[in-house]
Amino acid sequence: MMVTVLLYLFGILAILSALGMIFHKNPVYSALFLIVTFISLASIYALLGAQFLSIIQVMVYAGAIMVLFMFVIMLLNLRSEIRLPIGRPAQVFFGILFGILLLLESFLVLKSGTLSGAIGNFPQSRIDSIGSVQAIGNLLFTKYLFPFELASILLLVGMIGAIVLGRKKLPKES
Amino acid sequence: MVPISNLLILAAILFAIGVIGVLIRRNAIVIFMSIELMLNSVNLTLVVLAKQLQSLDGQIFMLFVMTVAAAEVAVGLALIISAYRLRATVHVDEINLLRG
Numbered sequence: 309m310m311v312t313v314l315l316y317l318f319g320i321l322a323i324l325s326a327l328g329m330i331f332h333k334n335p336v337y338s339a340l341f342l343i344v345t346f347i348s349l350a351s352i353y354a355l356l357g358a359q360f361l362s363i364i365q366v367m368v369y370a371g372a373i374m375v376l377f378m379f380v381i382m383l384l385n386l387r388s389e390i391r392l393p394i395g396r397p398a399q400v401f402f403g404i405l406f407g408i409l410l411l412l413e414s415f416l417v418l419k420s421g422t423l424s425g426a427i428g429n430f431p432q433s434r435i436d437s438i439g440s441v442q443a444i445g446n447l448l449f450t451k452y453l454f455p456f457e458l459a460s461i462l463l464l465v466g467m468i469g470a471i472v473l474g475r476k477k478l479p480k481e482s
Numbered sequence: 483m484v485p486i487s488n489l490l491i492l493a494a495i496l497f498a499i500g501v502i503g504v505l506i507r508r509n510a511i512v513i514f515m516s517i518e519l520m521l522n523s524v525n526l527t528l529v530v531l532a533k534q535l536q537s538l539d540g541q542i543f544m545l546f547v548m549t550v551a552a553a554e555v556a557v558g559l560a561l562i563i564s565a566y567r568l569r570a571t572v573h574v575d576e577i578n579l580l581r582g
Contacts, residue, residue, distance in 0.1 A: 326519055353529055395506040428539065
């Protein structure tokens with residue numbers, strides 16, 4: 309009962325703050341609204357029994373990524389741009405129209421499709437008994453070892469790319 | 483416990499909000515944040531389906547999505563900063579070098 313109420317509460321909070329994120333003029337407030345969305349999603353993960361992912365969500369998304377966003381917003385001086393409306397009227401109208409169409413489409417898919425698939429061997433009781441972190445870690449280092457290593461290469465490439473793109477061009481010494 | 487379809491509907495609504503954000507905003511940083519929102523709604527779908535199917539694969543794929551998102555944010559924000567250095571704006575209407 310309590311879990312149900314909390315799930316609906318955090319779901320509504322996530323939707324409201326996501327709407328605030330896209331409709332607020334000031335990008336700083338948009339970033340703050342997005343943090344609220346991420347934290348309510350983290351709470352939903354915790355209520356669904358994925359404790360490890362909940363912690364990771366708070367640390368990586370609400371912590372690291374949003375700090376990066378805030379840093380860039382503060383670095384670029386956007387004072388003059390927040391006086392403009394968020395988009396042209398026709399752009400806003402058609403954007404919302406297409407968004408609602410997409411939403412209806414996914415509702416139709418959800419309504420017509422049935423969830424089928426092989427039932428795995430990790431029921432919630434087993435995850436709880438061996439611990440969320442250990443269960444994920446075991447799979448990550450055995451079955452998914454290759455994608456895990458690829459992810460490390462991806463992060464390295466991302467880091468190098470950010471450094472190369474972001475550095476200032478120094479004048480050539482001659 | 484909430485029925486699984488309600489959580490999937492929540493993920494669909496968040497995805498649609500992200501799409502609307504990409505379509506209506508002119509500030510490149512906010513467009514980028516909307517893309518993050520879409521990635522997060524997909525993560526929610528993965529976790530919910532992993533719970534429903536009693537499998538951990540969905541949770542592990544969410545970790546990989548998160549890795550991709552982190553790398554993408556680093557590169558994308560560097561791109562936005564270098565675009566700002568060139569044009570002194572992050573408005574996507576004014577960054578129109580590719581317009582024919």
